[in-house]
Amino acid sequence: MWKVKPPVAFPMEGRYRPILESLVPPDPMSQFHLKRGSPEEEFPDLGRNYTWMGRILTLAMYCRQFNRCTQSGVIFDDVIRPGLEEPGDWLCPMSVGCVAGDAQSYILFCDFFDRIIEAYHGQKVTSQTPESDFNYDNLKGGNDLDRSYAVRCEVSVVRGIEDFSFPTHCSRGERRQLLTLARRALQRLQEEELPGHLLLLEELNQEQQRELNMNLDHPSSSQLRTGVARDWPDARAVWVSKDGSLVVWVNMEDHLRLVSMRDDANIAEAFKCICINLQKLEEYYKALRHPFICKQQLGWVTSSPADVGTGLRITVHLKLQHLPKHKRLQDVLKRLRIRMDKTETPALYCVSNIATFGPSEVELTQLVVDGVKLLITMETRLEGNQDIDELVPTQK
Template identity: 65%
Template sequence: MWKATRPVEYPLEAKYRPVLESFLPKDPMSLFNLKRLSPKEEFPNLERNYTCMGQILTLNMYTRQFNRATEAGVIFDDVIRPGLEDPGQLSGPVKVGCVAGDAQSYILFCDFFDRVIEAYQGYKITNSQNSDFNFDNLKGGDDFDSMYVERCEVRISRSVEDFSFPTHCSRGERRRLFSLAKKALSQLGEEFPGCLYSLEERTQGNLGEVLTAQIPSALMIKNGVARDWPDARALWVSKDGNLVVWVNIEDHLQLVSRQTNSNIKEAFERVCVNVLKLEELYKKMRHPFVWKEHLGWVVSSPGDVGTGLRASIWVKLQHLSQHKRLNNILERLRLRMESTESSGVYKVYNIPTIGFTEVELVQLLVDGVKLLIVMEKKLQEPDGSIDHLVPAQK
């Protein structure tokens, strides 16, 4: 068993230590005067909590995080609040149940966040996360059977260095983020024409329906994401309407590239080109996007770190949706499927956002959806069986 030995003390070091320590920043928690009881008495009731947070959190883990606070004042109870406000359901997809108040949260509370990321995304965190926006490396994506694929979209979220995340940022921070976005998007518009609309102004004609749809949910209000709504929230829309950038909603920035057809390759190319342009513009303003070596692109939800990318395809799967092996097939493909308002049409999207590059994630979705379509066609045949098509775990 290893034993720690007391470090050697030198007379001058002992003499000047109090002076040196006086220059160190104080622990933010020591500046608070929170009227809290012991960690055991403050530990939340997780008995009927079905979120990933509720499955991971233990009293010992809670105790370790209890007296920690980031420099911006984020404490652990701020992190787990979403899962306490919305404990999820026994059936259906598991929700993350937690959110970071700032980028430092992922470092200070890594004991907790790393476990949540690994459990939710099914990925063992390594020393580095790679990024690849070379959309030419994507194979396929422009050759779907249009009889089965209705539309698609690619979303990428980004957070800006030196600012708290939406659940914790102040009005001043949010307004400063809006100013930075306004400046960056105006320069983006020089090459890719578009217009920025403030959500405080609800009279944008054709955009009225889009803006109304972005009214904050009850959970966003409870979590603090929607504080002072709609102050400093905005929407940038490209001239052709295929690219949308949300400002200060659930993340500092979220780019959404949409296609009304099945060409997800085109949607992916559009979002790659423009997120790289915005990255350069923010670097010039000395506010780069947040990147951590082991986590990749860091955003507010641990369910989106790594790439911040969520690609979705709307597919007609009337027969496969009723198959007994569907959940197992989706799990093997590392995809998730949700029903939509259209009968027989399902939204299929990637589960992981970390452990893969951006190109690899979209490729995962493209290959998976192609296989789902093959299975759907097979099930339309008399006595059609898909057992031989079930893939190995991705």
């Protein structure tokens, strides 16, 4: 009877590693054989582009970025593609029109990203690390908004995880590793601080989606445009606290997005919830040897330059009848450094901060709190047919 001999064992990796390493070029860009023309031939048409990317990008700047490539394979055309596919509308607020594929993008393409950040946030990029302040006790007010006008509020913050590409560029393997890390970090949060449970998007039924107030069966146009919807809904998840105070989205537009919503419009409590749990998760991720991504000149960075610095968004839904029609509204909003958008509900408006870079977390939240209070005061004045000119703030 014939017996099959076992295969000869030898360290394949050790044998071939020197050969393989000799084939890896020092310049990552030289690994790609893209059929591209010269930078002048490849420069996009920006004539009808209403994004900050379209306003700032010049041929000279494009030429400087053209042959650069990050270690994970992000080239400059990947960065500007969202703004080319969605060029914006001159009647709407300008979007940044670009995304970062990984944290190295902010360094390699810094002469572009720094200009975008300065234009969008209205704050100069310097060598100093932006100030951070999570001491929620420093916030003044926020728990005393007039409920006749303030309907509800939401405070959210985004974070990127070190050693992984952002969702705009990451692979399936990276995304699944990020989900594994999130499971471990959120399990510790659940055991030590806040009970909750993790739900995979592919397992969510219609009733659970209604509870989250989102239709997650199909990715949004924004997610498709920026590239974060690849392999949808593979390795996407949402963690919900048992008391409903906190929701954590995993692998959506960013690695992590923490959201605290309140129907009583208590911004102070929502901000406190975010501060406490974000710092806890930061400790857990550090223990897992994958801390949150922070750059000296920019602070916390994620896929969108619109979120660098703090990654913090404070949103309040207001009932307003008269103020939206006032001729000085846009001037008021500009001076308050906040924005106001219509919702699907008549007379209900969404008020939020524009910038996330420059001011600290407490300062940004205070800015929205003070702005909302002033808008409510103006609305009550207009209801009584009174003038609001004396309430218009000086330019900040």
